[in-house]
Amino acid sequence: xSLLDARGLRYxxxxxxxxxxxxxxxxxxxxxGLVGPNGSGKTTVLRSVFRALRPTGGAVWLAxxxxxSLPPKQVARRMSVVAQDSPMEFDFTxxxxxxxxxxxxxxxxxxxxxxxxxxxxxxxLTELADRxxxxxxxxxxxxxxxxxxxxxxxxxxxxxxPTNHLDIGYQHELMRLLTGLGMTxxxxxxxxxxxxxxxxxxxxxxxxxxxxxxTPEQVLTEDLVEQVFGVRPHLVAHPASGRPQLLFPSKExx
Ligand SMILES: Nc1ncnc2c1ncn2[C@@H]1O[C@H](COP(=O)(O)OP(=O)(O)OP(=O)(O)O)[C@@H](O)[C@H]1O
Numbered sequence: 001x002s003l004l005d006a007r008g009l010r011y012x013x014x015x016x017x018x019x020x021x022x023x024x025x026x027x028x029x030x031x032x033g034l035v036g037p038n039g040s041g042k043t044t045v046l047r048s049v050f051r052a053l054r055p056t057g058g059a060v061w062l063a064x065x066x067x068x069s070l071p072p073k074q075v076a077r078r079m080s081v082v083a084q085d086s087p088m089e090f091d092f093t094x095x096x097x098x099x100x101x102x103x104x105x106x107x108x109x110x111x112x113x114x115x116x117x118x119x120x121x122x123x124x125l126t127e128l129a130d131r132x133x134x135x136x137x138x139x140x141x142x143x144x145x146x147x148x149x150x151x152x153x154x155x156x157x158x159x160x161x162p163t164n165h166l167d168i169g170y171q172h173e174l175m176r177l178l179t180g181l182g183m184t185x186x187x188x189x190x191x192x193x194x195x196x197x198x199x200x201x202x203x204x205x206x207x208x209x210x211x212x213x214x215t216p217e218q219v220l221t222e223d224l225v226e227q228v229f230g231v232r233p234h235l236v237a238h239p240a241s242g243r244p245q246l247l248f249p250s251k252e253x254x
Contacts, residue, residue: 001064003028003184004049004156010057011044011208019044019055020208026156026186031178033195034188036205037229042188043084043160045205049186050081050158062156077104080149082142084160084188088133094144095120095129101152112151119150122177124170138165146174159187163194192233196220196244204228220244 002025011019019041026032034042048055051067060067067075080101088097098119102112120126123143128136133144142165149157157178163171171191175198178185189195195202196216204212204219206228212219225246226232233246 002026002061003063004186005061005064006045006049006058007061008058009045009048009055009060011041011048011053012056017056018208019048022058022205022208022210024049024186024203024210024213026184028155028184029182030184030200031175031198032186033199033202034186034205035190035192035195035202040205041208042205044208046158046160046186046188047083050079050083051075052083073104077152078155080152080154080157082145082149082157082159082162084164086145088136088141088144091132091134093130094125094133094136094147097133097144098125098129098147098151101148101150104152115151115153116147119147122150123147124173139167139170142166143170146177150177155184157183157185157187159185161188161190163189163191192220192225193245196246197238197241216244220246 004026006022006024009019009022010017022045034045036042047053049060054068062070062078095116098116099112102115105112120129123146125140125143125147128140133141136144146162162174166174171194175194179198199216201214202216202219203210204224211228212224222233222235231248233248236245236247238245
């Protein structure tokens, strides 16, 4: 049984369907990427998955249970979320923000403190733990949100463009964390090479529909990328991993 099983998701706004018929499954231990052009519906699908909005049609199952019939606190405990550009308007310290990831747990002080410290170490923010989040750079802030999700220690991590604001080093660090810690995750990603390098499977969305799904090798073909994104890449196999990587046009090679 998949840990996450979303079937036939549909979402309409003002009579127009922005997500039309999306089915998506994530098995335990899998890291699944969701890619697609701007406006293709990635955020809308993920918001349905973490229950920030109720889809107009379809259903979401978490370990075989209907997500929308579970108590909200249980969902908050079982699912860690890194939403897109979450606002941080209040003068909390980094450690306080990370501790918010523990709110749905019954654990208590020592256990919470330990989980938070571990999360801060994993994202490299221990030295900034007592700084106000209002003073953080975009990348530091994003790492604080990732640490909050890690501290939460849910069965499933849902991430919406988590590498936004992160430099190349932290982008890979994050993907290494997700895959290396054996997490179950679904992430909307804009960088196709990052998705190809780390995801077990990839779903490609276009105009609210899944147009391809499978391993990076199955999905990321030159034709598919050109059809969906309007730019034709040159596909190479990474010399070390064999995973597909895409080389995009340049001035000399338009
Ligand atoms: N509440 C809403 N009302 C009207 N249109 C909406 C609403 N929410 C989303 N949309 C539209 O639905 C489409 C899909 O949006 P969504 O944010 O899911 O796409 P996305 O794939 O995450 O895009 P991006 O890569 O740009 O972040 C977009 O065209 C967006 O403008």
